[in-house]
Amino acid sequence: MPKLVLHIGTEKTGTTSIQSFLDLNREVLRMNGFYVLKSEGAINHRSVPSYCMSDEIFKDDFFNDRGMKSIDAINNFKTKFKKAFDEELRSIGSTIHTVVITSEHFHSRLKHLKKLEP
Secondary structure: OOEEEEEOOOOOOOHHHHHHHHHHOHHHHHHOOEEEOOOOOOOOOOHHHHHHOOOOOOOOHHHHHOOOOOHHHHHHHHHHHHHHHHHHHHHOOOOOOEEEEEOOHHHHHOOOHHHHOO
């Protein structure tokens, strides 16, 4: 199983520059065993911390921008997210030793350890 590098960053500290670098160098990184997540956003994997958010927090801009205004809509998003995420991880191949996920929204949206637990 590959290791995970979770780039949390913080908003307004150059995270976008790091994310752009990862995106521009995606293929070179892959050839060297690093896989930058694709299915959850090419540059900023914003949906990953959103998936981790508690169900009762559905007024976040991520959900509002996508028209998700109910728990059912968020649960539907989470079901689709998990399927796409799992399929992507299964498809990366045996040469990948490290998966990279990046989003500064981990820092600002997930403030309690409970939200990171499976």
